[in-house]
Amino acid sequence: MAPANNDASSSRRQHEGGYSLPEALIAALVLVIVLLAIYMVYDTAQQDYARGTARADVQQNVRVALESMARELRMAGYAPSNSPNSDCPVPPCAVTALSSSSVTFQVDLDGDTQTNKVIYTFVPPTNLSKPCDASDPTTVGRLTRSTQAWNGTGWNPSTPTAYDVAQCVTSLTMTYYDGSGATPTPAASVRRITIAIVGIENIRGFGARTYTLTSDVRLRNL
Numbered sequence: 001m002a003p004a005n006n007d008a009s010s011s012r013r014q015h016e017g018g019y020s021l022p023e024a025l026i027a028a029l030v031l032v033i034v035l036l037a038i039y040m041v042y043d044t045a046q047q048d049y050a051r052g053t054a055r056a057d058v059q060q061n062v063r064v065a066l067e068s069m070a071r072e073l074r075m076a077g078y079a080p081s082n083s084p085n086s087d088c089p090v091p092p093c094a095v096t097a098l099s100s101s102s103v104t105f106q107v108d109l110d111g112d113t114q115t116n117k118v119i120y121t122f123v124p125p126t127n128l129s130k131p132c133d134a135s136d137p138t139t140v141g142r143l144t145r146s147t148q149a150w151n152g153t154g155w156n157p158s159t160p161t162a163y164d165v166a167q168c169v170t171s172l173t174m175t176y177y178d179g180s181g182a183t184p185t186p187a188a189s190v191r192r193i194t195i196a197i198v199g200i201e202n203i204r205g206f207g208a209r210t211y212t213l214t215s216d217v218r219l220r221n222l
């Protein structure tokens with residue numbers, strides 16, 4: 001009877017010996033597939049988050065610049081002092097110089113009765129072959145703003161310093177209209193301006209995408 005017991009114990013040990021090599025390989029393969037699927041979901045979520053953040057940054061960047069520009073332009077021509085100056089011999093004056101990508105106008109910015117000259121200008125990137133990259137200034141298109149104050153004899157400072165109000169801008173388009181809606185229009189006859197600013201996002205590994213924001217501005221003080 002002892003040999004029979006030995007055979008049964010041996011059989012149990014064989015069944016309890018663990019996984020075979022093919023079973024271990026299959027389990028490892030399943031684990032790798034699961035981990036790969038988790039990584040792909042995580043990577044996609046990270047990319048979507050990065051693109052969403054970049055899109056929001058570009059839109060916010062352009063929107064703030066556009067709203068600031070439109071707010072000041074609506075007040076163009078408001079200068080309580082109404083003093084003549086080198087750009088405006090017969091006040092009040094609003095837009096005094098214009099182009100499709102820049103505008104110069106006069107306004108009392110801070111209520112001190114002093115006339116200010118405000119200049120918005122689009123500065124295109126010097127390297128047009130690449131999307132906007134903050135680490136490479138040659139690829140960054142900019143919308144700049146500068147101001148001068150009339151002191152009775154001249155503009156101060158005589159050479160204004162322009163600073164950026166928006167970056168990663170690909171274009172600024174200004175369209176001018178007179179009171180009857182006609183265009184093109186000489187600067188002194190401008191009563192309405194349509195502004196279009198195009199911003200661009202740049203996420204490595206994805207094609208650059210652009211966003212356009214527009215505003216229609218009516219000059220209130222002429």
